[in-house]
Every structure is written in C-alpha cells, then in structure tokens.
Amino acid sequence: xKSRFLILSFLLTLTCQSTWAKxxxxxxxxxxxxxxxNEKVLLWGWAxxxxxxxxxxxxxxxxxxxxTTINAKWEIEIxxxxxxxxxxxEFKGSENxxxxxxxxxxxxxxxxxxSNMEWSATSNKGIDNGxxxxxxxxxxxxxxxxxxRRTSDSPQENIxxxxxxxxxxxxxxxxAIAYFFAQRLxxxxxxxxxxxxxAWGGSPAEVWTxxxxxxxxxxxxxxxxxxEEVPWSPVAPSVLYNGMVHAITPFKIAGTIWYQGxxxxxxxxxxxxxxxxxxxxxxxxxxxxxPFYYVQIAPFNYSGPEQGVRIRDVQRRxxxxxxxxxxxxxxxxxxxxxxxxxxxxxxxxxxxxxxLKETYNSYEGEVYGPLFKEVKLQWxxxxxxxDHADGLTSKDKNITHFEIAGSDGIxxxxxxxxxxxxxxxxxxxxKAPLHVRFAWDNVAEPNLFNAAGLPASAFISE
Numbered sequence: 001x002k003s004r005f006l007i008l009s010f011l012l013t014l015t016c017q018s019t020w021a022k023x024x025x026x027x028x029x030x031x032x033x034x035x036x037x038n039e040k041v042l043l044w045g046w047a048x049x050x051x052x053x054x055x056x057x058x059x060x061x062x063x064x065x066x067x068t069t070i071n072a073k074w075e076i077e078i079x080x081x082x083x084x085x086x087x088x089x090e091f092k093g094s095e096n097x098x099x100x101x102x103x104x105x106x107x108x109x110x111x112x113x114x115s116n117m118e119w120s121a122t123s124n125k126g127i128d129n130g131x132x133x134x135x136x137x138x139x140x141x142x143x144x145x146x147x148x149r150r151t152s153d154s155p156q157e158n159i160x161x162x163x164x165x166x167x168x169x170x171x172x173x174x175x176a177i178a179y180f181f182a183q184r185l186x187x188x189x190x191x192x193x194x195x196x197x198x199a200w201g202g203s204p205a206e207v208w209t210x211x212x213x214x215x216x217x218x219x220x221x222x223x224x225x226x227x228e229e230v231p232w233s234p235v236a237p238s239v240l241y242n243g244m245v246h247a248i249t250p251f252k253i254a255g256t257i258w259y260q261g262x263x264x265x266x267x268x269x270x271x272x273x274x275x276x277x278x279x280x281x282x283x284x285x286x287x288x289x290x291p292f293y294y295v296q297i298a299p300f301n302y303s304g305p306e307q308g309v310r311i312r313d314v315q316r317r318x319x320x321x322x323x324x325x326x327x328x329x330x331x332x333x334x335x336x337x338x339x340x341x342x343x344x345x346x347x348x349x350x351x352x353x354x355x356l357k358e359t360y361n362s363y364e365g366e367v368y369g370p371l372f373k374e375v376k377l378q379w380x381x382x383x384x385x386x387d388h389a390d391g392l393t394s395k396d397k398n399i400t401h402f403e404i405a406g407s408d409g410i411x412x413x414x415x416x417x418x419x420x421x422x423x424x425x426x427x428x429x430x431k432a433p434l435h436v437r438f439a440w441d442n443v444a445e446p447n448l449f450n451a452a453g454l455p456a457s458a459f460i461s462e
Contacts, residue, residue: 034194106192180348391451
C-alpha cells in the first residue's frame with residue numbers, strides 16, 4: 001500500500017511539473033488577433049519558474065529570449081511595425097510550442113458600457129437595416145474579441161474569449177456600435193482594426209471602476225454600497241473591472257469607446273466625479289492617457305423627473321475635466337419609449353468621426369454638435385453662445401425647448417431667434433432673464449443643429 005502511494009505521488013509530481021513547465025498564454029493572445037501598430041507591445045504569459053522561452057515574430061524575423069520569474073510569469077516588450085499582416089508569433093519552451101497565426105498589426109479599441117454598447121444586430125429588435133448590414137459584413141481585417149461575462153471580488157489575470165475575423169456570422173452577434181465604428185475607421189485609415197467588447201447590459205458605472213477609487217473617495221464608496229440589487233446586472237463595486245477589465249490592461253490599445261449612464265440616472269449627483277475617476281483608474285492601469293470617447297445617453301421616458309437630462313448635462317460638463325475625451329450627442333436618433341434605439345449605425349459613425357479627427361487627424365469635418373459656452377445678459381433679452389455652432393439652424397420654423405428664468409429661478413418657455421452662431425431668447429413672463437436651460441426634460445428631442453447636422457446638447461446655464 002505504501003509503495004503504491006509513493007508511485008502515485010511520484011506520477012502526480014511529474015504531471016504537475018510537466019503542466020507547470022508548459023508555456024501558457026492569456027486568452028487575449030490568440031489566432032486572428034490585432035496588435036497595436038508602431039508601438040512597444042507587451043507579450044506575457046506563464047510557465048514553470050526558470051523556464052527559458054524563445055519568441056519569434058515573423059514581421060521582423062527576430063528571436064527574443066525570456067526567462068520565467070519566481071512567480072511563474074514571464075513578459076517581454078517588443079516593437080510592432082506599421083499596419084499590415086498576416087503575421088505569426090511562435091513561443092517555444094522545453095515542453096511545448098505555441099504558434100499564433102493570422103495576426104494583424106493595426107489599431108485596437110475597447111468598446112465598453114451597458115446594453116446600448118452591447119446591442120448586436122440580432123439583439124431583441126435588432127438594428128436598422130439589420131439584414132442588409134449582416135449580409136455585407138465581410139471585413140477580414142476587422143477582428144472581434146468578446147470578453148465573456150465574469151464578475152470577481154479581486155482582479156483577475158485572465159479572461160475568457162478569442163479573436164475572430166469579421167464575417168456576417170460573427171458580426172451579427174457583436175456590438176453593432178463597435179462594428180460600425182470599426183467599419184468607418186477601417187475604410188478611412190485602410191488598416192486592420194481590432195475591437196475588444198466588454199459591455200454588460202444594465203451595468204452601473206460603479207462596477208467598472210477600480211477598487212482604489214472607492215478606497216480614496218468615501219462619498220463614492222457610500223453611494224456605491226447603496227445600489228439595490230437587480231436581476232440583470234451585478235451591482236457590487238469593481239466586480240466587472242476585476243473580472244473583465246483588469247486582465248487586458250497590459251494589452252496595448254489605441255483607445256476606448258463607451259456608452260453607459262442609463263443605470264446611473266438615480267445617482268446623477270455623483271456621476272460626474274465617478275465617471276471621471278473611473279476613466280482615470282483605467283488609464284492608470286494601462287499606464288497612459290489613451291483617448292476615451294463616449295455617447296451621451298439618449299432621451300428616454302425615465303420614471304423620475306429630470307433624471308435622464310441631468311445625467312446628459314453631467315456628461316456634457318465632465319468632458320472638460322477628462323483630458324483627451326470627447327462626447328457624441330444622439331438626441332435626434334432617440335426612441336423615447338424604448339431605451340434601446342435601433343439606429344446604431346449613426347452612433348458608431350459619430351464616434352468614428354470623433355476618433356478620426358482627434359486621434360488620427362484624418363477628418364476635417366465637424367464632430368460635435370453645438371455645446372453651451374456662456375450667456376450674455378441684454379436686459380430684456382439673453383444671448384446664448386455656443387461652441388461648434390457654425391451654421392446654427394433649426395429643422396423647424398420655431399426653435400424648441402429653450403426656457404429662461406429671472407432672479408426668482410422659475411423657468412418659462414422662451415421665444416428663440418438665431419443670430420449668427422448664437423441664440424437670442426425672450427419671454428413676456430421674464431422681464432430680466434438671468435438663466436437659461438435647454439432640452440431640460442427626460443424626453444426632450446430638440447431641433448437645434450449646426451451645419452454638420454449634429455444636434456445641440458441639453459444644458460443648464462446655472
């Protein structure tokens with residue numbers, strides 16, 4: 001009996017040693033992946049302590065040697081070339097070899113948030129012109145990686161998923177907004193585009209935020225701990241950051257697109273601070289201030305008065321506090337009785353134009369709708385000055401959704417008149433206007449646009 005136990009122990013030891021000695025890669029590295037071009041990108045994985053590994057990259061025909069550290073992990077920085085492919089990477093150790101094939105070098109973007117970002121061409125009601133869009137989705141140089149839904153109480157080192165080339169079959173299950181974003185970038189830049197989708201429908205921003213933010217901000221911690229549980233999404237602070245973000249932070253990206261906020265409307269007072277800190281926690285983890293472009297939530301008939309518009313105003317304001325960020329407005333393509341507008345293409349295109357202009361300097365058109373800048377008091381009148389207001393126009397005879405208030409703070413509908421790139425407001429009920437608000441309602445779909453056909457954002461001058 002004792003000899004049999006010793007034999008079993010010996011075999012188990014050999015098996016474990018063999019397993020530990022094998023090179024393992026995180027799932028973010030797979031066939032069909034896209035690596036960020038013209039960068040120092042990190043390759044990493046696991047193997048037995050002291051394991052000597054050789055890595056061969058086909059784009060430069062170079063060999064790189066690395067040895068696993070005491071914590072059974074190895075990592076190495078390598079240079080990537082200009083966009084191109086397909087390429088291969090070979091990993092060789094004493095026990096196994098791994099070859100990754102059909103690798104492209106291009107631009108990598110993370111697409112995150114809640115259901116409007118997660119929404120695919122086959123989700124529920126689908127998307128506008130869905131059948132035609134699916135049929136035409138043959139873009140072998142667009143690659144998808146969908147991170148499987150996972151929560152965790154601590155930061156995880158790996159995620160579940162694999163890279164796939166864009167085909168009608170893969171596109172129809174992937175984020176529609178991210179797909180249209182990539183389609184536009186790929187056509188304009190003519191480089192491979194990699195998309196990493198880690199959205200979760202109904203998720204509040206708190207679950208995407210690193211624990212350090214709550215450790216350092218007592219008000220955000222208290223607010224996060226009061227979120228009521230729901231059946232469609234986890235609500236515990238940081239659990240999706242831990243389970244779906246942390247593991248990919250060593251992976252070099254060009255930037256992030258984000259569509260979220262609907263699940264935070266009841267906590268709009270702290271959303272600006274929370275959102276800014278969340279973005280900061282991601283950038284700290286990635287160790288650089290990558291572009292962060294987001295969608296202002298669409299008008300919708302929320303149960304609480306002004307909940308939706310207050311989040312929209314916070315999203316407008318917070319742009320100034322988050323460097324290298326940008327926001328697109330979608331009030332003109334909303335469906336006020338459905339929180340999931342099916343026009344995902346225009347959302348993706350507006351995000352893409354923002355990236356093309358501000359990240360890639362390859363788009364000369366306007367990418368913002370009119371944004372409130374200041375008011376100028378003119379006794380019985382008040383003048384509203386906008387940024388991004390060239391060709392300010394109304395799509396109807398009367399400009400809607402402007403209100404003004406005097407010293408009593410009571411708002412009344414205002415008569416609006418466009419004067420150049422400003423709007424002049426008056427009301428018989430307000431003799432000396434001091435304050436302005438615009439589209440100040442959950443379901444407001446205003447008709448003020450600039451020459452680029454982009455809608456003005458809701459705002460309150462106070």
